[in-house]
Amino acid sequence: MLLGGIEAGGTKMVCAVADEKGNIYNRITIPTTTPDETIGKMVDYFLGKDIEALGIGCFGPINLNKNSYTYGCITKTPKEGWSDVDMLTPFKKALNVPVGFDTDVNAAILGEVRFGNAKDCDNAIYITIGTGIGVGVYINGGLLHGLLHPEAGHILIKPRGDDTYEGCCPFHKSCFEGLASGPSIEKRWGRPAYELYDNEQVWGLEAYYIAQAIADYIFTYSPEKIILWGGVMHNKKLYNLVYKKVSDFLGEYIEHNVVNYIDTYIVKPGLGDNSGIIGATQLGFNELKCIS
Numbered sequence: 001m002l003l004g005g006i007e008a009g010g011t012k013m014v015c016a017v018a019d020e021k022g023n024i025y026n027r028i029t030i031p032t033t034t035p036d037e038t039i040g041k042m043v044d045y046f047l048g049k050d051i052e053a054l055g056i057g058c059f060g061p062i063n064l065n066k067n068s069y070t071y072g073c074i075t076k077t078p079k080e081g082w083s084d085v086d087m088l089t090p091f092k093k094a095l096n097v098p099v100g101f102d103t104d105v106n107a108a109i110l111g112e113v114r115f116g117n118a119k120d121c122d123n124a125i126y127i128t129i130g131t132g133i134g135v136g137v138y139i140n141g142g143l144l145h146g147l148l149h150p151e152a153g154h155i156l157i158k159p160r161g162d163d164t165y166e167g168c169c170p171f172h173k174s175c176f177e178g179l180a181s182g183p184s185i186e187k188r189w190g191r192p193a194y195e196l197y198d199n200e201q202v203w204g205l206e207a208y209y210i211a212q213a214i215a216d217y218i219f220t221y222s223p224e225k226i227i228l229w230g231g232v233m234h235n236k237k238l239y240n241l242v243y244k245k246v247s248d249f250l251g252e253y254i255e256h257n258v259v260n261y262i263d264t265y266i267v268k269p270g271l272g273d274n275s276g277i278i279g280a281t282q283l284g285f286n287e288l289k290c291i292s
């Protein structure tokens with residue numbers, strides 16, 4: 001069976017054809033320009049590829065309410081020209097196959113649950129820390145949507161006492177994304193994260209915020225596995241700093257063995273940078289098989 005997948009981002013669109021076991025046969029990357037041009041190029045890519053279903057993991061916020069007139073649309077986004085864009089109808093019309101639709105991070109955790117380091121978990125989360133912070137949530141064997149969809153990158157967390165930076169989130173200033181995303185590191189310290197690899201102060205503070213957020217996710221979602229990734233996590237030293245701090249924030253309140261083996265509990269993605277695109281093809285599989 002061939003499945004199409006789109007990892008739709010604000011700067012690029014990754015399109016791929018894979019089988020139902022997650023093996024990618026073909027892929028291209030298309031720059032995100034205007035909606036008409038970008039969607040047109042993606043439709044052209046999939047025409048003639050014989051896919052049985054398509055899945056789209058999309059940057060947000062997006063409308064996931066299947067009872068809404070605007071289901072499948074991007075809602076209000078700072079990305080110029082992309083607010084209210086219908087991401088579903090052009091593909092349904094042109095390809096005449098079922099099309100699954102979810103957030104980019106929900107696609108990523110689905111990929112990890114099916115084929116990666118959260119394989120066979122019923123409860124797992126995928127955290128990406130880069131230009132923004134996003135969290136995909138898989139709960140009780142399905143992707144979590146709820147009222148809209150989780151925006152767990154914007155949880156409000158406690159700034160460390162000595163951190164005077166106000167935070168860069170345009171909506172909340174000092175939310176998780178406002179304090180710990182790549183841009184927040186650059187604005188706080190005056191240089192991009194990759195130029196600060198040897199500065200222990202930078203990464204101690206970064207780990208403080210990431211660990212605090214992870215403790216909150218453990219308390220609320222009770223995940224069996226936590227996948228931690230994104231551009232900021234390319235600094236490999238950060239994982240160990242996060243492990244130590246998570247234990248501090250949990251305060252011995254969570255009595256479970258995973259806490260004693262935290263480096264196997266909070267891990268990198270098994271699919272590397274392919275979690276999102278493989279997960280997107282699985283969104284298509286879910287739609288074809290009517291799996292919610």
Ligand code: ZN
Pocket residue numbers: 153154169170171172173175176177178
């Ligand atoms: Zn925010």
